[in-house]
Amino acid sequence: MPGTLFxxxxxxxxxxDVTARALRVLAEVALIAAEDTRRTSHxxxxxxxxxxxxxxxxxxxxxxxxxxxxxxxxxxxIALVSDAGTPLMSDPGQHLVRLAIEAGIRIEPIPGxxxxxxxxxxxxxxxxxxxxxxxxPTRSKDRKAWFVRLxxxxxxxxxxxxxxxxxxxxxxxxxxxGDCQVLVCREMTKLHENLVRGPISVVLQAxxxxxxxxxxxxxxxxxxxxxxxxxLSDEQLADELSHIANELKISRxxxxxxLARKHGRRPNEVYEAVERAKQLGK
Numbered sequence: 233m234p235g236t237l238f239x240x241x242x243x244x245x246x247x248x249d250v251t252a253r254a255l256r257v258l259a260e261v262a263l264i265a266a267e268d269t270r271r272t273s274h275x276x277x278x279x280x281x282x283x284x285x286x287x288x289x290x291x292x293x294x295x296x297x298x299x300x301x302x303x304x305x306x307x308x309x310i311a312l313v314s315d316a317g318t319p320l321m322s323d324p325g326q327h328l329v330r331l332a333i334e335a336g337i338r339i340e341p342i343p344g345x346x347x348x349x350x351x352x353x354x355x356x357x358x359x360x361x362x363x364x365x366x367x368x369p370t371r372s373k374d375r376k377a378w379f380v381r382l383x384x385x386x387x388x389x390x391x392x393x394x395x396x397x398x399x400x401x402x403x404x405x406x407x408x409x410g411d412c413q414v415l416v417c418r419e420m421t422k423l424h425e426n427l428v429r430g431p432i433s434v435v436l437q438a439x440x441x442x443x444x445x446x447x448x449x450x451x452x453x454x455x456x457x458x459x460x461x462x463x464l465s466d467e468q469l470a471d472e473l474s475h476i477a478n479e480l481k482i483s484r485x486x487x488x489x490x491l492a493r494k495h496g497r498r499p500n501e502v503y504e505a506v507e508r509a510k511q512l513g514k
Contacts, residue, residue, distance in 0.1 A: 234338070237340070243421065261308075268315050293328060345421075363388070368401050386453055391447075395444060396442075403479075410455055413451040469506055473491055
């Protein structure tokens with residue numbers, strides 16, 4: 233009989249946040265495939281689990297997955313874990329899971345901690361529905377497409393971000409959708425857990441987001457006060473249009489459409505205001 237591939241959720245910080253079932257499975261399988269065996273070893277040592285581990289990360293998954301499938305077909309059961317939380321949520325393992333499905337191998341999820349669910353639950357924003365967008369891309373073209381998707385969304389959105397990019401990303405979010413309410417969760421369940429809430433403009437002033445693991449929740453179901461933003465002068469709209477076009481590297485027409493959505497105005501109104509500002513500047 234083939235073995236079973238277990239997808240085991242592990243703590244996102246506090247090592248007490250692991251289920252009894254997860255510990256039993258990790259102790260009983262023949263092998264644990266871990267994103268980083270050094271990080272997983274902290275959990276295994278804490279609970280005296282001696283199951284051997286092997287690394288499975290984004291740089292070796294394509295090469296190692298077939299050999300793991302061979303072991304599963306031979307009868308060994310394997311547990312897949314990520315560094316923290318539920319496997320495959322912006323973590324390696326999708327290729328292995330797909331191969332296991334194709335091979336007819338049983339795949340069993342062992343539910344547990346998830347930074348995504350924890351952040352949305354504590355945000356106070358609407359939870360039905362919400363959208364998870366992973367990490368914002370770093371390459372210009374992909375990043376532009378990511379923000380287009382974000383600006384076209386009107387529900388709660390959650391994503392991950394690194395400390396050295398959080399300021400730039402939040403500033404771009406504000407440019408795209410306005411000064412929405414956000415929650416930035418830093419080091420959830422750990423000793424120095426910190427939850428920063430408020431409009432993006434306020435959260436951008438926080439000095440505690442330059443280290444640690446960050447999960448961001450944005451309330452796109454409630455846009456900023458349109459009556460207040462409609463009061464912008466022609467010159468202010470023209471300046472903001474220039475900023476959006478330069479920041480996101482998009483066409484003037486696309487920037488006008490974004491600005492119109494942000495301030496609840498028709499694109500023609502924004503265009504006419506910008507043209508008036510241009511004439512006054514001559």
